[in-house]
Amino acid sequence: MLRIEGLTKTYKTGDKALSEVSFEVPKGQVVGLIGPSGAGKSTLIRCINRLVEPTSGTVHLNDLNVTGLRAGELRRARRRIGMIFQEYALVERLTVMENVLSGRLGYVGFWRSFMRRYPGSDIANAFRLLDRVGLVSHADKRADALSGGQRQRVGIARALAQDPELLLIDEPTASLDPKTSRQIMRLIMEICRERGLPAIINIHDVVLAQQFTDRIIGLQAGRVVFDGPPSGLTETVLTQIYGEEDWTAMRNGAAEDAEAEAEEKAQAEKMLRAL
Amino acid sequence: MSTAYPTTWRKPPQMIQSRGLRVALAVGALIYLVLAIGTIEVNWTRVVAGMERGQRFVAGFLQPDFTTRWRDISNGLMESLTMTFTSTVVGVLISVPIGVGAARNVAPVWVYYICRSIIATSRALQEIIVAIFFVALFGFGAFAGFLTLTFATIGFIGKLLAEDIEDIDEAQAEAIRATGASWLQLINYAIQPQVMPRLIGLSLYRLDINFRESAVIGIVGAGGIGAALNTSLSRYEYSSAGAILLIIIAIVMASEYSSGYLRKWVK
Amino acid sequence: MSVVSAETPVWAHRTPRKRLLLWAGWLACVALFVWCWERMTQRTIWAFVWDAPTAAADIGSRAFPPRWSYMERLWAPLWDTINIATLGTLLGIMMAVPLAFLAASNTTPSRLILRPVALFVIVATRSINSLIWALLLVSILGPGILAGILAIALRSIGFIGKLLYEAIEETDISQVEAITATGASQGQILTYGIVPQVLPSFYGISVFRWDINIRESAILGLVGAGGIGAQLNSSLNMLAWPQVTLIILVILGTVVVSEWISAKVRHAII
Structure with missing residues (x-):
């Protein structure tokens, strides 16, 4: 179970992306x-x-406080959280x-991953997952040879290979x-149910x-304005969330998206810089 | 859930599918390496003697001497810089019509072949070899160097410009043609705007290359700072040589930074 | 709604100020060119220049036909030339790869010390032509193909290093992010997130440099660094023009073949 308390993120520019979620x-x-x-x-x-990196607030995954972890512990926490991306973010080449086996990176040592010598159970599991998403015959193809829907299925299999306790x-x-x-969407729902x-x-x-x-x-x-069952999404609630033709808000939104992207980039760069 | 999945997986070969060919290539490469490394003859006594010179060179590089040979250095530098600039300007001016002529989509076939063969000749001949001939024909000095660099510039810019023109957006050219424009108008309105920024970028890049080359062709007598470098090295004056090398590095760095800015400004 | 002005607007390609600047810029360029030309030709002896066509005809008449029998003395230097280029490229790659990872802003371990040092090494080795390196190394190590190999390797460092670090900096960050999200260590992020993305450009750059190195190693012999250039030098000194013609034909042939191989390999990779 995931518990988020008072999560706040303020970007360097001073824009508040999240407040007290x-x-x-x-x-x-x-x-x-x-x-x-x-x-x-x-x-x-x-x-x-x-x-x-959140500015303040806590994230608990089961009993683990993710926000308080140091680098090594954070990696061990990350392998418990599977992530699926918008543009698939497969390693194309x-x-x-x-790609599916790369979901196991957090579990195997560097040389094992470098020589592509994964434990037999990992490989069997990877085949099972590929079978589950219907791509077992494509295992030896390069990721950039697949169609968009197929790539997203590989992305799902990669996230599941982590044996996650939570999917983002x-x-x-x-x-x-x-x-x-x-x-x-149906595939994701079925897998979550299973x-x-x-x-x-x-x-x-x-x-x-x-x-x-x-x-x-x-x-x-940046604030939670609705939290309830899908049936509770009425016209008024939607207007509250999306606003009524409030185009200026949309433009600010685009700017905030760009900021989030820049922050992400900076974070990834920081990690790489430490290599 | 009864199907048993394999517990081993090997990455399929990415480039060469046949296993025999892969092994043959690996063995061949190994044999080649052994043979090639075997041809290196090292005269160790000479190397040991040379180490002392090596140390002096490093010392000279760290403590460069700009003053003793300053007259030679400044003369050579001036020759190199003027030669670089003039040859780039003339080379670009000549290579523009040749580049246009070597683009299949705008030039008639016979012009295309003539221009392509000019470009091929210029590219196939090493600058140094060309410089040797020009020195033999036109005498020692910067003029031979200027001709060498101009000749090399024509091949470089001509080829890249021609490829660029062949890659343009045909829709724009078609639209201009549809207005009833003449061939020159077509070049001016449809081709020039599309390739101009890149032509400027290429010219700046070639300016940079020409400067570096101007330091080399002096070795065979075509003027410029290379002659000064050659003299100081043959006299074992490593501190002067170090100074010249540092000047070359500094100028290349400066031109690289400024051309980066210029290119951004042009876009 | 916009207000329609009373007069018909005059359309001009550029504003007067812009036009003035443009003309001033052109004028400055022409002035610089004239000045440079004057400086450069100060010491030119024009008599030689006007005499050039006759000299060319003279050399031309003596250079043909090429002396084919000289070929048997060229095989060994040709083999040396190819070895200089190949071994030099391999050595250059070995030194350039770690340097590129130190120089790329997204993989460098230290932004303040190692990155500037790596960048300086890349610029320095790139600015100095292999012939100059050869000149230097021959004066240190003595003549021979070792000096040639090292000269080619040093020049290649800068070239390969620069292109490779640019390729590393251009990697798709979302793939790196996805690998990070699996809990991968930094070594794993490097080998899974970055290396596969830069591998094709790495092969392309290496083969491309090998092709250039074949050309360059053909002339290193002029300064004593082994290969076919030594034969060229001695033939030139003896004014044996038919031999010179043959050597140049051989160099051209080698260049064409190496260019063909490099184009084939690069095509196969992409």
């Missing part, structure tokens, strides 16, 4: 996170595995199998067509969120 996700629940671009959805899920899913359908989007896995799905498409998730959290300008 608190909620809990019990085991097996799939939460849809909706809100206009720049409401802080992307920042929120990245604060949970600390790809973006590696094979599908290597960032706009899984943003670059897919409507039919593939539904297939991917494993009793809690998940947070950051999603643009309100209809899709309503159709598939158990619970909706609406974010507006």
Whole structure:
């Protein structure tokens, strides 16, 4: 179970992306996170595995306080949190199998991963996951040879290879067509059900969120403005979340998105710089 | 859940599929390496004697002497810089029509072949070899160097410009053609705006290369700072040589930074 | 709604100020060119220049036909030339790869000390032509192909290092992020997130440099660093023009073949 308390993120420019966000996700629940671009959805899920460093507040995964961890412990925590990305973020030039196995990186040592000598159980598990997402025959293909929907399936298999206790899913359908989007959402839901896995799905498409998730959290300008069952999403609530043709807010949103991106980049760079 | 999944997986070969060919290539490479390394003859007594010179060179590089040979250095530098600039300007001016002529989408076939062969000749001949001939024909000094660098610039800019023109957005050219424009108008309105920023970038890059080359062709007598460098090295005056090398590095660095800014400004 | 002005607006390609600046810029360029030309030709003896066509005709008549029998003395230097280029490229790669990771802003372990040092080494080795390196190394190590190999290697460091560190800096950050999110260590992020992305450009750069090095190693012999250039030098000194013609033909042939190989390999990679 995931518990978030008073999570706040202020960017260097002084813009508040998240203010005092608190909620809990019990085991097996799939939460849809909706809100206009720049409401802080992307920042929120990245604060949970600390790809973006929160300014204040805590994140508890089961009994582990993720926000208080040092580098080595944080890596061990990250392997318990699977993440699925908007543009798939597969390592394009590696094979599908290597991409799935890369979910095990947190569990194997450097040389094992460098020589691609994973334990037999990891490999069997990777084949099982590829079978589950329907791609077992593509195992030896390179990731950039697959279609968008297939790549996202590999992304799902990679996240599952981590044996996660929580899934963070960032706009899984943003670059897919409507039919593939539904297939991917259905697959994610089935897998969460099978494993009793809690998940947070950051999603643009309100209809899709309503159709598939158990619970909706609406974010507006970094604050939770709605938290309830999908059926509770009425016209008035949606207006509250998205505003009524409030175009200036949208523009600010785009700026905030760019900021989040820059922050992420800086974070990743910082990690790399320490290499 | 009864299917048993394999517990081993090997990465399939990415480039060469046939196993025999892979082994043959690896063995071949190994044999080549052994043979090639075997041809290196090292005269160790000479190397040991040379180490002392090596140390003096490093010392000279760390404590460069700009003053003793300043007259030679400044003369050579002036020659190198003027030669670089003039040859780049003339080279670019000549290479523009040749580059246009070597672009298949705008030039008639016979012009295309003539221009392509000019470019191929210029690119295939090493600057140094060209410099040797120009020195033999035009006498020692900067003029031979100027001709060498101009000749090399034509091949470099001509080829890249031609490729650039061949890569342009055809829709724009078609739109201009549809207005009933003449060939020159087509070049001016559809081609020039598309390739101009890159042509400027290439010219700046070539300026940089020409300066570096101007330091080399002096060795065979084509003027410039290379002659001064050659003299100081053959006299074992390593502190002067170090000074010259440092000047070359500094100028290349400066030109690289400024051309980066210029290119951004042009865009 | 905009207010329509009473007069018909005059359309001009550029504003007067811009036009003035443009003309001033052109004028400055022309002035600089004239001045440079004057400085450069100060010591030119024009008699030689006007005499050049006759000299060219003279050399041309003596250079043909090439002396084909000289070929048997060229095989060994040609083999040396290829070895200088290949071994020099390999040595250069070995030194350039770690340097590139130190110099790339996203992988460098220390931004303040190691990165500037690595960048300086890259610029310094790149600014100095391999012939100058050869000149220097021959004066230190004595003539021979070792000096040639080292000269080629040193020049290659700067070239490969620069292109490779730029490729490392251009890697897609989302792939790196995804690998980070799995809990990978920093070594694993490097080998899974970055290396696969830069590997194709690495192969391309190396083969490209090898192709250039073949050209460069052909002339290193002029200053005593081994290879076919030594034969060229002695033939030039003896004014044996038919031999010179043959050597240049051989160099051209080698260059064409190496360019063809490099183009094939790069095509196969991409």
